[in-house]
Amino acid sequence: PLFRSVIELKNAVDENATIKSAYNQLQTYKQAIPSLYTYNELLIISDGWEARCGTLTSDFGRFMSWKTKDGKTEATHLEMQMQVMFDGMLNKQTLLDLIRQFVVFEKSDTKMLKKVSAYHQYYAVNKAVESTVIASSETGDQRGGVIWHTQGSGKSLSMVFYSGKLIIDPRMENPTLVILTDRNDLDEQLHETFTNCQQLLRQEPQKAESRRDLRQLLQVASGGIVFTTIQKFMPMQEDIIQPENSNILQEPAVEYIGADIKALSERKNIVVIADEAHRSQYDFIDGFAKHLRDALPNATFIGFTGTPIETSDKNTQAVFGNYVDIYDIQQAVDDKATVPIFYESRLAKVHFNEDEKVSLDEQFEELTEGEELSNRQQTRAKWTRLEAIVGNPNRIAKIAEDLVYHFEQRNSVLDGKAMIVCMSRRICVELYDAIIQLRPFWHSDDDDKGVIKVIMTGSSSDTLNMQKHIRSKSKRKAIGDRLKNPNDSLKLVIVRDMWLTGFDAPCLHTLYVDKPMRGHNLMQAIARVNRIFTEGKEGGLVVDYLGIGQELKNAIAEYTASGGEGKPTLDQELAVAKMLELHEAIDYQLRHFDWRKFFTLSPEEKLKFIPVIVDYIFSQENGEQSFTENTKNLLKAFAISVPHEKAMAIRDDVALFQAIKTRLVKISDRNEGSKTDDEMETAIKQIISEAITADNVIDIFDAAGLKKPNIEILDERFLQELKDLPQKNLAVELLKKLLKDEIKKKSKINLVESKKFSEMLEDAIKRYHNGMIDTVEFLEKVLIPFAEEMKKADRRGEKLGLDYREYAFYTALEVNNSAVAVLGDNILKQIAQELLKTVRNSTTIDWTIKESVQAELRRNIRRVLRKSGYPPDLQEKAVDTVITQAKMLADDLSKNNTR
Structure with missing residues (x-):
């Protein structure tokens, strides 16, 4: 099968199932099942509400939302983005159009990049193509219009998509495209972009190196993409229409700016695409643009610009026509296509x-x-x-x-x-x-x-x-x-x-x-x-x-x-005001705790003081979530405000809040699928301050005054230390974190046990959050016994004489209590060992996506179960569980494949 789109959906009611975790899952698939992406065009991620689209090479920031179902009306914030994407982008007509005309490859210095059109580019290009076809028709006015898309939102790529689609439109009869700039360096940059995308354009763009070269390139019967600067339309002596008895040929060419010149081509299917179409750029009154019109009298003109045409600029409008599409600063910032x-x-x-x-x-x-x-x-x-x-x-x-x-x-x-x-x-x-x-x-x-x-x-x-x-x-x-x-x-x-x-x-x-x-x-x-x-x-x-x-x-x-929304620039004082507001909010959250005492302590005392602050925050209802969110936003505002004097005045406070937040995020289970600490530190540097430099990098267990445990065994000494820790809220969060990490490990190798322990832990946490048990009871009578139960489960496979893979299949069979009663442990052990051999011998590379291999594997598993006397009424459920378990161990089993 040709997998054109891969969609990763996360559970909409699971607060830890974020859109970032969906992105991370797609990155895992690249390593685990690379063949899934062989023919892939689009990658889509969603947490059930928010939805974004990107490509194989897009980083997370380049996955974009699709904001409209029809290209006319933007969806409201109350509409599910996933539904908008399905209706607007994944309908048959739009999807096929996207795949055919709106995907390009660009080679950077280090790698090949695959890019797909954003929604604003897609609809603008289709509008521009229709406008151009009408303008170039027998009854058209040769004005294709102006596309105003704010700087940084992909204007150059929109020009590529537009050119590619116009070239194959049969109504244009193989047009010639003239890409026009007013400066050599812009000409080179745009030419490089088009050259990188020539697979879509179906031809190699040509660059006019001189006025004479330009004339030769334009004297073609059809087709071609020609790059030139407006200055190359300056008249040459042979281009001038001379009055009778004139000795004009003896004069230098510069004297004829504004004179009438001969037409180079009178074809109607020539389209002039002007980059940054402004009067001051092209001098539409008497200058070079007049010669362009004289040289190509029947051409259609269309302009692309990153800034609005001045309201007083009537000449530009006379040449290009009205706006075809506007994508303003407010839209670009809201869509995260640009930053403010x-x-x-x-x-x-x-x-x-x-x-x-x-x-x-x-x-x-x-x-x-x-x-x-x-x-x-x-x-x-x-x-x-x-x-x-x-x-x-x-x-x-x-x-x-x-x-x-x-x-x-x-x-x-x-x-x-x-x-x-x-x-x-x-x-x-x-x-x-x-x-x-x-x-x-x-x-x-x-x-x-x-x-x-x-x-x-x-x-x-x-x-x-x-x-x-x-x-x-x-x-x-x-x-x-x-x-x-x-x-x-x-x-x-x-x-x-x-x-x-x-x-x-x-x-x-x-x-x-x-x-x-x-x-x-x-x-x-x-x-x-x-x-x-x-x-x-x-x-x-x-x-x-x-x-x-x-x-x-x-x-x-x-x-x-000009009709644009949003502001080209925002006063830095807005960021400063936001920074101070967030600082005040954090200070208010800690109002009953003397957090400023931190700055009076010795380095050793500071190390012990941070877990005390963390414990206080965990004691508050939603305290960790509120502190983490406010600090994250404070860091953003602080980064924009530095080195404003008000930012420098609270620098030490911000540094401390960041240190506390780092501990909270490492301990808490809320960071599943969110930014990793490495990503955060890459994005916003740890703020080095004399007030906290002694801390350096503090491990969360060091911060709690504990030795880091061997998570595999959760030894009794460590559990006792947790029980004795004075900061009970911190102890609870630490143990919750460890248990969740252990369950996460199990989820990669043992389906049944990971599911059982996950449900048990979630139920216990729910009772704790609902106030049914207090912190001390939750720690000593729920979490610590739970940890001991997990230790026993880890040792059970060893006692049965099974390795972790055999034990995984054993638990898949054991889930049916009647099967245990009928067969007993020894028979189930033998079946588990036989199943492992069968699965190994029945799998190939990428077997998890090959239905024929899975069908054969199902038959072989049934054969083993029947031969071993597994209860017939439970066999189908057991087969499904074993197949699911085998997929979890797919990488390990494929390495040992003998077929």
Whole structure:
């Protein structure tokens, strides 16, 4: 069979059966039954309510919900996500369309990635295809529309899906696609994305290397994907339509910007796909875009953008038409397709004198008033005046000092990387020098080493100090790959213009801005830090050293006026307020306990004090759950707030709360299927504080003052120590944890016993939580006897002379009391041993998914049971139990297979 989709469902009424545990189960299947994924396209996980979809290579953060049944109305929060996914994504038409047109493979530096469309991409692409077909028809207006999907939500991949589907649409008659950008680096990035997906596109995309090359590529009868920049549509002399008696051919081509040129193709099935379709990008009034229209007079235009078209920009709308689809910031953050961006102003940290500040404000305001493009000389003069103020050596030194402090404090909490944006190449280099003065070990002449690099272009006329930062395209790419690698030592890059659009490095969490920017250029730049990364990256941070706050407000106003919901940036003070609110909530929970005493104790006393706090929390109704949840959210808000002075003021408290939470999570049974401690520590660093450094890593049993037991035997000495422990709530949680771990081990090898003990323990815990027995009674009369019963069960197989596999089959037969009464232990032992041999000899690799092998195995098991005199009326139930038990031991049995 071809398993196109694998769906892992968890018990909706089991609080420990989380969607994360469903994901973990799929990862286990990769190792246990890899053939299940040979033809797989989609992986789906659900806890009965929430549901997400991903692929074979998706990490947990990349499993996404499907939010709509029809692509028109988003499901409400009251609707079960699993049902929405079944109706919206897994219906026959959508599923087949997804598999055929919306799955691609992309090769990264380290592995092959398999990607599937998110719901917003799927519906937007299908709308765009229909809009394009209509626009390119005989009665169409050649305006395919604009797709506005916020930055970081997969715009480039949407363009690939759109192109792939349009190419095979018979109504388009094998179209030619022209992918248009306004900069060479964007052209290269987008071309690389398309080239990686050429299996879907059924052809290799071509890149126009020159104006003449572009003309040749467009003079085809049909088909083709051509990448070009808008500048390559500048007229060549032979393209100009010349008036009579004109000597225009003697003039340089640049003089003809705005002149009429000859058509390169008059076909209607040419589609121009513009990346970031904005007036300021393409100059639709008299510039290059006019030549594009003249060259391809019957082409259909469609625009993809990550930021809204300005409401005043009527020319862009005239070229492309209205919005076809909008996926705004609020939707992207809600869907966890991106993280929110927070804004922090650090103007006060630079300490301008008043004259400098007034001068800078005036120059900045004058420069960003919004001159028309024709005023370039005037603008350049203003830029030069502002650059002199911004690039003042004293100011650069102050920024370097503050930036190093800020980044080191931020990275001490949340590991990641940062980009610094300066307004000139000179300032980039001088800021680099100032930072290296403070941190000499961050520098390296080797591009493969060093913590910080400058990324810029240049020429041979540049000064020697600038020359050492100028690199070839391949070397810049190598540094870009280093920045994208979260494990690489490169942590900071300084740029002027490069990498502010189209550069995708999810581990970037901070953008330092010291350059005047506005409009969509500003929006695109700040989006460098909105990518999903580890589960600890709750948001990106934009740090303002120049005063772009008003421009951000203007961008928000423009964004809202365009119909978008959510804000491009959130004030960092919101995170600080949330952090303080959560700190207050935890303090209130511990109000009857003097937890601050911890900071006055010696290292040895601190070690003993933590289990006392833990015991107090366990004594509260829902105390552990409340403390853990509040601390988890406090850590997230703290990571965004650092190094705000209010965050630094409670740093020691947060560190202690984190230490307590770690103990609670390790002891409690609530962490089943949630983040592991390793994942948490990778996402949000343990906060190193002088107040708690003496603790280091404290084992939960050390914290309780106990020696860690041999869990296999739960010896009597350890059980007695638990009984004598003064913190009875802690003792209960420790023993519950150990017993659950032991049952979990049994569940992998012995079906009957693990089920029996699991039900017994759950029943006992339920009675305890319902107040039917107190803590001391629960510990001494329920849990400890329960542990002793489990010890006896472990030894029983040995007493019978059976290994763990034979004993597992023995218990599968013994579950029927009448069979025990009729046959006795010795006969059941012989049957168990015979069954193990039979199962071994009847199984092959992947037998658990081969029905023919399972049918043969059932016949062989029946034969053994009949031959041994097993009661006939109980045989079918026994066969089912033995088969289930055999599947639990599948890996072990397959290793010993002799077939």
